Amino acid sequence: MTLRQSLPPVLRQISVRAAMDVLLQEGPTSRATLAKKTGLSKQTMSEVIRALEESGWVRVNGIVSGKVGRSAITYEVAEDSGYAVGVDLGATTIRIAVVSISGSIVHESEHPTGGRAGEALIGHMHDLVEKCLHRAGIPFEKVLLGAVATPGVVDPVSGHLALAPNMAETGSLDVVRRLGEALGCEVVIENDVNAAALGETWKGCSAGLETAAFIALGTGIGLGMLVNGKLVKGARGAAGEISYLPFGADPYREDSLERGALESAIGAQGIVSRYRAAGGGEADTRQILEAAEAGEEPALSVIRETARLAALLIVSVDAMTDPEKIVLGGNVGRHPFLLSLIRAELPRLTRRMISLEPSALGPRATLIGAIAIALNQLHNALFSPQELPSEMRLPQARD
Structure with missing residues (x-):
């Protein structure tokens, strides 16, 4: 079986789609129930199930008892x-x-x-x-x-x-x-x-939402947006490349043109560079975040500035897409201490109530x-x- 099999007539394909949609969503189901849920006749559903069985996509799951003297065969998607x-x-x-x-x-x-x-x-x-x-x-x-x-x-x-x-x-x-x-x-x-x-809207904290945003703050930074259930990709697929927003660092610098001004400031490399410039020693972002949480300078001032810039970004995303929820991900973005600083910063920047949560799925x-x-x-x-x-x-x- 391949993705390029010869296809049956369109009406049969529509019937197959309707039956498979129910089986995928609800699990083992009888032909009678499938017919009822899809609005197809029992005869048509029998033909559809037979074709799906012969193709190997569907198999018998078991028999369930109904009214006296009656039983029904249930079918399921063939896992293997x-x-x-x-x-x-x-x-x-x-x-x-x-x-x-x-x-x-x-x-x-x-x-x-x-x-x-x-x-x-x-x-x-x-x-x-x-x-x-x-x-x-x-x-x-x-x-x-x-x-x-x-x-x-x-x-x-x-x-x-x-x-x-x-x-x-x-x-x-x-x-x-x-x-x-x-x-x-x-x-x-x-x-x-x-x-x-997409992962967060399927199994994460924005599950079921039609309009949501995911901001990743980590090694790099980026934005994924769903509007009316569809990913926003742009004309060349580059929608959401927020690392190139012209603030955070000098947007005219060579490294800003290469990596983006905002990523140069709040990406992992930018955080480490700012920490060293402020007098900190050798440390990665996890260690800097831990030091900031303990109240140590210069880690605290660096992470506070990171939170301020991240809050500006979040308000900008909210203004552009009006999402039901904004999810923060990445090793930096989902850190509880940084999240608390961002949440404290938001009321200073907007009167809108922004629903902001850390990624439920993490890495x-x-x-x-x-x-x-x-x-x-x-x-x-x-x-x-x-x-x-x-x-x-x-x-x-x-x-």
Whole structure:
């Protein structure tokens, strides 16, 4: 079975989509209940179920008793009929998850990149995915689609990665082609912060919201926005590249043009640089945050300035998109002490009540988003009419 099978007539595809939507959302269901929920006739539903059984996507789950003398066969999505792989491909860490077609995560792991970049990084990812599938007992050919979340933006023409200064060597490759070759299947690539925004709206603290924002503050900074349930990507896929907002540091400096003025100030490297300039010693952002929480100078003044700039950013995002909730993620952004300073700063900048929460998924947010993207693309390719494009809903969130 592949994503490019010969397709049945459009009306049958619509019926299949309706049946699979119920099975994916609600689990084992009888033909009669499926017919009732979809509005299809029992005869049509019987034909649909038969076709899905023959294709291997659906199987018998069991028999349930009804009225006296009656019983009904229930059907479920066949867990092992196909899988998708989600990858969070970062400069220092690779996170991988294998998910069944029904949305169950069957394997999840995290691995250091070991300083690899470019071809070496993609080869390392391939080896890790292969090991993950082996541990889960899943043959490579059962993987139907992959979704890879990376920093920066992929150029739709060249396939190269741009606006990702921490992955410059990898960005010199045709990452779309190379990732597809590495995974051996169709691959969808998405910005890591966009993926995190999707992850939080599927399984995190903004679940069920139609309009939400995710701000990542960590090694780099970025913004993912959902408006009316859709990711905002912009004309060239670079919407949300807030590191290039012209405040925080001198926007005319060379490093600001390379990394962005705001990232130069409140990205991890910027925080460390400001701490050293203020008289601090050798320390990483975690240590600086801990020192600030203990009230030590100059760490406290550096983190207070970081909170002030982050609050300006949050008010700007709120003014532009009017989200129901703003989620703060990243190793810096979700730190409780920084969050408390930002919340204290907001009333000085706005009279609006801004719903601000730390990421519920933490470092898994981008990976969960990659899984959501993979599942959504897979379900649409398999069960939604290609002549009448319409996105299916993601399955109910499950661990």
